[in-house]
Amino acid sequence: MAVTKRRRVEYIAVISGILVAMLLMGSFFIKSIQNLLLDEIEESLTEVAEHSAVAVDNKMTGRLEILRSISDFEINKDSKMNLNQKIAEITQEFGNAGFVHIGISDEDGNAVLDDGRMDYIGNQVYFQRAKDGKSNISDSIVDNFGEEKNIVVFASPIYEDDKFAGVVFGTDKTEKLIDLVMDIYNGENRETLILEKNGMIIANDSEKIKNNMNFFMEIYEKTDREQYEKLYDLIHSGKAGSGEYVVSEIDKITGIAPIKNTNGWCILIISPVEKVMQKANKVLLMTTAVGFALILFVILAITYFYFFNKRYMEEKYFASIAKKRLKESNSQLKVKDEFIANFSHEIRTPMNVIVGMTYFLKKTELTREQSNYIQKIEISTTLLLGIINDILDLSKIREGKLKLHKQKFTIREVVQMIDDIFSSRIHAKNLEWKIVNHIEEDMDVLGDKQRLLQIIVNIVNNAYKFTEVGSIELSVKKLSENSTDIEFLFSIKDTGIGIAQDNKRRLFLPFEQVEEAMTKAYEGTGLGLSICNCFVKLMNGNIWVESELGSGSDFRFTVRLEKMKNREELDCETHSEILVKEPKPAHVLLVEDNDINAEIAGMLLAELGIQYEWAKDGQQAIEMCKNHEVDYYDLILMDIHMPKMNGYDAAQYIREKLKGSYPIVALTATLIDHELVKKGKGIDGCLLKPFSAVEFKKMVLRYIEKQ
Known part of the structure; x- marks a missing residue:
């Protein structure tokens, strides 16, 4: 007796150590995955920025080529025509060539625009560059030529007998460059900025940001110095990359790419870190929690057999299985980098051991009590596999690939399995557990038994979590019947905390729970009811809830199951x-x-x-x-x-x-x-x-x- 007690203490100490290690490694695992996700997001934003920069460069280069063609127009070389006559001929031949305005100047910089306005551009940098023989694109100019917003000027020189004779130029709004970027990608929770080399914002798609603000000045105060210097150096380097900064108390991540054929312009594709990580964190935490829960379940199951069943504790065979299962569980913790990718494989392999060994254990001589334990292990193993499938089912649902797996069963079998799973748990909480089965005969039906079980288990489990006093009731009855199928109505009623009216519509959405405070008080992923909703629809049914805050809840759903005329109708898998x-x-x-x-x-x-x-x-x-x-x-x-x-x-x-x-x-x-x-x-x-x-x-x- 003393030896057994000492072993129990030692084993509990080992389990406690494992749990602590699981928590520490889980925290490290989550942080590592988050860093990997951030790296992938940075790469994605940089790639979008590079594609956008190429598109902007191609558009601007194309505009410059159009001006080169116009500068070669014979009318421009006719010294007998004045500027007004030349611009009239150009607009008659080319229109405005896609520009907001098009204009022409003489060799001194006196210019005429297509709308008849005259201006002097001889002091402009783009004119001087064109005079030096270079077709060029100006930096952003504010309100030049009467524009209300930032514009950019494209200029190409005109030569008459190899002598500089003036400039053909066109103006365009910088905001059109943003429109071009938005055509490339549909960026949810993203902002786009185009900066000059000095950090001046010349175009953006955000209502909160104004053009001609200095980007560096906006982020300087709140951004970490190391991050700021990295971002500053990257923008001035003329290379593509990514960085992080803080503005208006919001952490942001950006991809950066230079725009060629400009004076150091670059494009920034920006996303708030919190928003891009929010959904990923939910899935990551849920996956980690389910994985650790499964490992904990295996450890507790082995502990139960080892300490509370003397006969099997003494058998070396089961002791060997327990050690191997512990070893496998610990080895799973070490495979952190591949945990998500191999989630199904790593869990299903040991589950196969449990299913297989349970089958052979049933063939040995067992007492009635032991047979009852084995039956509950089989049921729980099936439902545990269902939890694993919840994760896989979610991705299948989104891809439209989820299918039902039909088999023969009876409603009484399903009700009995639910009773076996929850009866002792509910009674241990001092709650009343009622089952009202209006299905009198053991009729055979054809449908997805496992998914039907998952629906009921998810709802009953919610009732168990949110009910502290009173009762939980499961009822089932037949609603209608025709020659091919039967419609059943299931109801799970509790006397728990109830649900507010404005929260009901969110119940069946993925990752949703009714209140933040409730999320802290009652554990849950918010995934179960969403998957239940999908399963019910696949079974040609509906799911709804009748509830008031403080007055309990009544979850109801209908399913249609195929009717079997006799037991020989299906190739029986016995x-x-x-x-x-x-x-x-x-x-x-x-x-x-x-x-x-x-x-x-x-x-x-x-x-x-x-x-x-x-x-x-x-x-x-x-x-x-x-x-x-x-x-x-x-x-x-x-x-x-x-x-x-x-x-x-x-x-x-x-x-x-x-x-x-x-x-x-x-x-x-x-x-x-x-x-x-x-x-x-x-x-x-x-x-x-x-x-x-x-x-x-x-x-x-x-x-x-x-x-």
Whole structure:
């Protein structure tokens, strides 16, 4: 007894240490990912700035080419014509050539514009440059030629008998350059500035910023000196890049690119840091929280079996599993940089172990109490996988790729699973738990059982979180029925805090919760009800809530499920029917780098009486294929992510180099790339981990029968 107590204390200390390490590493992980996201945003803004600068340069260069063509117009070289006559001929021939105004001057700088106004431009820099023989673009000029806004002047020299005879010039508003940039990209939460080399703002798309303000003076006071100097040097360097600054108490990030053929102009594409990071932070925090919650669940589950079930604690087999699971959980924490990309793979692989070992555990001699524990583990494992799928489902929903997976089940099965999950939790909170099932008969229906469970679990879980006194009630009844399907109405009613009227419309939006204060008091991602809404719509139903603040809530939804006339209508996926099939003699090659997953697959093959060989990576699989004649194997079960050589490359080598025609099926925790299958990379099919024994056996028998 003392030994057991000491072990319990030691184990609790280890778990506490792991939790502290998880929190520290989680904080470091989130900060690292945020820095990576900022780097990507800076690169994106710089790229947009470069494209915009090229577009502006092309537009301005094109305008200059037009003026060069006009300067070669024969009328300009006729000394007998005065300026008014020449501008009249030019406008008759070319119009205003796309400029706001077009004009011509003599060699002394006396000028006439297309609207008849006269001006003297001999003291202007662009005139002097043209006089030196250079077609050029001026810096920004304010209210020259009567314009109300900043303009830029394009100038090209006129020669008569190789002698300077004047200048053809055109004016344009700098704001048109901003319009050109806006045509290139539709930048949500972005601002665009065009600066002269001295920092003067000559064009922008913001209502809060005025032209002719000095950018450097605006940001100098609030911006960190190091960031300011970096930004100042970059703008004066004539190179593209990015930087950060503060203006009006707002941190901003900008991409910068120089505009060629100007006197040091540059373009800035700007975004507020808070706005561009807000949505990314929500997804990042949610993903991290779910990942750590899953790891914590695994640790607590192992703790439960280790300390509260003496029989299994003494068995080395389960002790070995517990140590390996802890090792896998710790190893997942170390893979920080690839956590998000490999989220599904890293979680589904150990989930496959839990599903597989639970299946074989059920086949041992168990007491009624132990069988009940195993049943709850199976249910919770299914729902835990549903939480993982919530993350993947969200991206599928946005891409329009989410599909339902139909199977046969009864409404009573679903209600019973909900009762098994929540009954003890709700009673432990001193709440009354009611189930009102108006479905009298055990009618078989066809639909997505897992997604229906996810809907009910999400809503009941919300009721549990927001109810401190009173009761929670789940009811279900049949609304309508026709020859093909049945419409069901589900209701989850609680006596909790309720919802204000103006907050109801936000309930079913992604990442939304009703109040900031409530977000702090009750944990949650705000994702569940949004996904519930999508699932309900896929099942041809509706979801709504009846609630008042302080008076509880009643969430209701309808779904339509296909009707089954009799139990033989669907090819039933039962274990007994699979075992009735007598498989033909076959040889299977199992390629799997995970020892426990390989053990599970091997035990399932052994139950079917099928001989198999095991390779730990793609390279070893190729060597084993070479050691036998072509098509010796009837089936290859191939993992995708393996050391030395992955499953894709191994399958392609076997097909192209060894000319193997036997089917190759991926057993993977990664969503298979169907494009690679279409392009003939060697993979014939896929079974996604975690898989059930029934799914595995059906797949194996199907491919062997084809052979």
